[in-house]
Amino acid sequence: MTSESGSEFVVVERPRPHVALVTLNRPERMNSMAFDVMVPLKRVLDEITYDNDVRAVVLTGAGRGFSSGADHKSAGSVPHVDGLTRPSFALRSMEVLDDVILALRKLHQPVIAAVNGAAIGGGLCLALACDIRVAGAAAYFRAAGINNGLTASELGLSFLLPRAIGTSRAFEVMLTGRDVDAVEAERIGLVSRQVPDDELLATCYDMAERIAGFSRPGIELTKRTLWSGLDAVTLEGHMQAEGLGQLYVRLLTRNFEEAVAARAEQRAPAFSDEK
Structure with a gap:
């Protein structure tokens, strides 16, 4: 330590x-x-x-x-x-x-x-x-x-x-x-x-x-959307923020594909912040 x-x-x-x-x-x-x-x-x-x-x-x-x-x-x-x-x-x-x-x-x-x-x-x-x-x-x-x-x-x-x-x-x-x-x-x-x-x-x-062990942007955006959800005035506005966060991670990384492949291969996923 x-x-x-x-x-x-x-x-x-x-x-x-x-x-x-x-x-x-x-x-x-x-x-x-x-x-x-x-x-x-x-x-x-x-x-x-x-x-x-x-x-x-x-x-x-x-x-x-x-x-x-x-x-x-x-x-x-x-x-x-x-x-x-x-x-x-x-x-x-x-x-x-x-x-x-x-x-x-x-x-x-x-x-x-x-x-x-x-x-x-x-x-x-x-x-x-x-x-x-x-x-x-x-x-x-x-x-x-x-x-x-x-x-x-x-x-x-x-x-x-x-x-x-x-x-x-x-x-x-x-x-x-x-x-x-x-x-x-x-x-x-x-x-x-x-x-x-x-x-x-x-x-x-x-x-x-x-x-x-999880995706850095996935974790950071989950934290942000959880807090913004507590602050949200409307469900619709919060859902839009959630959707943008999900799209950001989905489109700018290969972490979703890696998670699917890891499950199929029965191994731990190796997440990366790179596209």
């Missing part, structure tokens, strides 16, 4: 071929969304999206937390805010966090959240911005804003959570501020599965490795 450090608080490793593991590395603060963590995370995501050797990404937290959300004791330094008034400072601060959520959605590679512990407030948003979520047995989720006298809506949570678990459940989770454990998270669709803690990363690596 090779290791490279995005910063003191964000570590990037390559546990399997074409798979990047990004670890939030501030366990003493349960990987809270301090700016000292989020700014380098955004930088790492910007680098990974153009790393063409990386075909899938796993995001996790060090220690016993995935991310505990806002850090109320040690928030870190916000860049480029010298001379701003307090309202403008607050807007710029929120923009830094918004950019991380959007970067996960826009990443060329699919992102699997390996939720190893607490995913609270902004940490829940971070998990929801990933394409797939897998929970260890110790994982739990909380929309914490309501518990702190604030709105529970932050960083896209009121947009993403209803789409993940349905409107009634999302309203209940956000308005009560209660914890959702790993078993319930799997049952309601907040995560795709929950596994023993000691199997969490291996499960995510296996999933990432399977994804990495």
Whole structure:
């Protein structure tokens, strides 16, 4: 396993071929969304999206937390805010966090959240911005804003959570501020599965490795159309986007023919991005 450090608080490793593991590395603060963590995370995501050797990404937290959300004791330094008034400072601060959520959605590679512990407030948003979520047995989720006298809506949570678990459940989770454990998270669709803690990363690596074996444009366009489908205003408009994506892959690569031939020959397909 090779290791490279995005910063003191964000570590990037390559546990399997074409798979990047990004670890939030501030366990003493349960990987809270301090700016000292989020700014380098955004930088790492910007680098990974153009790393063409990386075909899938796993995001996790060090220690016993995935991310505990806002850090109320040690928030870190916000860049480029010298001379701003307090309202403008607050807007710029929120923009830094918004950019991380959007970067996960826009990443060329699919992102699997390996939720190893607490995913609270902004940490829940971070998990929801990933394409797939897998929970260890110790994982739990909380929309914490309501518990702190604030709105529970932050960083896209009121947009993403209803789409993940349905409107009634999302309203209940956000308005009560209660914890959702790993078993319930799997049952309601907040995560795709929950596994023993000691199997969490291996499960995510296996999933990432399977994804990495498929056609790059096929995977990238599937991610795009899934997200655009969640954003779509009309079924017709979304179907057109899906159709264009399918035509793009069908006409500009030989991957469909390769898949058909591989099935006939009872072998694994060897996908290529070349026509």
